[in-house]
Amino acid sequence: MSHRLMTLAQSLRQRLWARPLAACLLSIVAVALAAALDGSWRLEDPPEVSAESIESLLSIMASSMLVIAIFAAGAMVAAYASASNTASPRSFPLVLEDDVSQNAYSMFVAAFIFGVVGLVALQNGSFGTVGRFALFLETVAVFALVILTFVRWVDRIARLGRLSNTVDRAEEAALAAIRERRQDPRLGGAPVTGLADHASEVSANDVGYVCRVDLATLDDCAEAHGLLLEVVAVPGCFVATGDVLLRVQAGPTDLDPGVPARLRHAFHLDRARQFGGDPRFGLVVLSEIAGRALSPAVNDPGTAIDVIGRLVRVFDLWCRTLPASPTAVPRYPRVQVPEISAEALVEDAFTAIVRDGAGSIEVMCRLFKALAAIASFGDESLARCARHQARDALRLAEARLPLPAQVQRIRDLARFATS
The missing domain is CATH 3.90.1170.30 (Pyrimidine nucleoside phosphorylase-like, C-terminal domain)
Incomplete structure (x- = not known):
């Protein structure tokens, strides 16, 4: 049951209607709560708040929040499209799960519903003195939340969908999945x-x-x-x-x-792979981002070099993270589960980069340095796979690099794999 709930929660995080719906229900409950306080909240001298002043505030909220919500939806869709076009289509779910953007969109829609429902209830005489005071306090609180949310969201939307932000999210997803699997290698x-x-x-x-x-x-x-x-x-x-x-x-x-x-x-x-529980998928997406950057249409070796550095960080976490209880009795002793092989991880991470970057001297230099670092982390199986990947990369680089001096430089960096 817990696995099903986790799967449902993960699915709802990628549905743009889930949080706005919950926020709208909360806004309706808030208006109903203000009306209910008339009969339950006793004040000796309740502050008198005119219905006209509250009506003005709610009218401003109802008329402006829908426009802002539509603007927010358009900005989010543009950011999602940018993430798919500049990084990798497989990175779209990571951008879609951005909590700040979803919370902001939900807040704007909820404020609009709060304004409409509160305005209707107020004009139909649903509030007494205490209820109007409570509604006024809720209105001020909603205004404050909207302003704070908008300021925070503007800072986030300026980065959402940018290549660096998408690469950050792909790395975070890969690190999280690697850490989880290393702590429980057989699930x-x-x-x-x-x-x-x-x-x-x-x-x-x-x-x-x-x-x-x-x-x-x-x-x-x-x-x-x-x-x-x-x-x-x-x-x-x-x-x-x-x-x-x-x-x-x-x-x-x-x-x-x-x-x-x-x-x-x-x-x-x-129908598609998911980042949660699949450490290899995070490596594949990072490799795809590097491969796209190395394509002739983009020609951005700097992004590929950046991704290679992030991949080294992922493998460093793989080597430093140990199972939570190496000698613990398996939770499911009647089910045998294979562990992820180091060979599969290295192939997912570097095969595409080697193929697309073999003719770029700056990319290959960083690649060999990265593979040498991975080979030195102390995991013998991982080191063996890194050396094998380096030998394949050396053969491709020798065939594609145009200058003998560049080939010799690559051979010097690849000595750790050939000696």
Whole structure:
């Protein structure tokens, strides 16, 4: 249930209607609360606030907030389009989840609804002396929140959609996913030791990316039927109809016909990859941003160099983060889950950059320095993959760099991989 709630919350963060709807409901409740205080809040000498003064304030709010909300929506859409065009289309969900912009848009819409509802209630005599005073206080508070929100939002919208902001968000998403996976490398499952040769397979009946695997459901089903499971399709994998999701080793009795459907239901597929729970996707998006910057149409090697530095930071976090409890008993002992390989991480991060930047001396110099740094972090498997990637990059650079002096410079930087 907790996994489903987390998935729902993540989905609502990417829906622009969710927060405005909640804010509108709160604004209606605020007006109703002011009316309800007439019968419950006793003041000996309540301040007298004229209905005309409150009506003027609410009229200003109702007439201006809708215009500002429309302006905010237009600015946000322009920022989203800029992020997709200048960075990578896969970075769009990161920009869409910007809390400041969504909160600002919600505040503007909620202030408009508050003004309209309060104005209607006021003109129909729904408030007494105490209610008008409470409505006045709420109106002043809403005005103050709108002003503070607008000032903060203007500062954010000036950066939202810019390439540097999008790269920052992609790096943050990659770091968060890497940290989470390193602390729990098998998602709570047991290490893969292999199943018997007669183990059966559960295949996918749809096409998409695995975005989440409910290991609690798998473990409960395995315990109830005496099974041992090995997950094959981890989050981030693309599966087609008939592809294997997991392998099942049954006990002495035959497998219940309804069990495969229940096991298959634990794999949640989506049309696109998601950053949460998929560390490799963050690396792919960063690599795509660098690849776009190296395209002839853009010709921005500085962005590629910046991304390479960020990738080094991601791998540094990978090496420095250790599992929360290395000797702890797995939460789901009947489910074996493979760990992410260092080879896959290095390929996702650098293959596209090597391909697109092999003819750029400044990019290749920074790339070899980055790979040398990764090889020195102390993770032997990661170091081996970094050296292999450097050898591939050296062969491409030797074929594409125009000057012998540049080739020799690259060979000097690549000695850590060839010695």
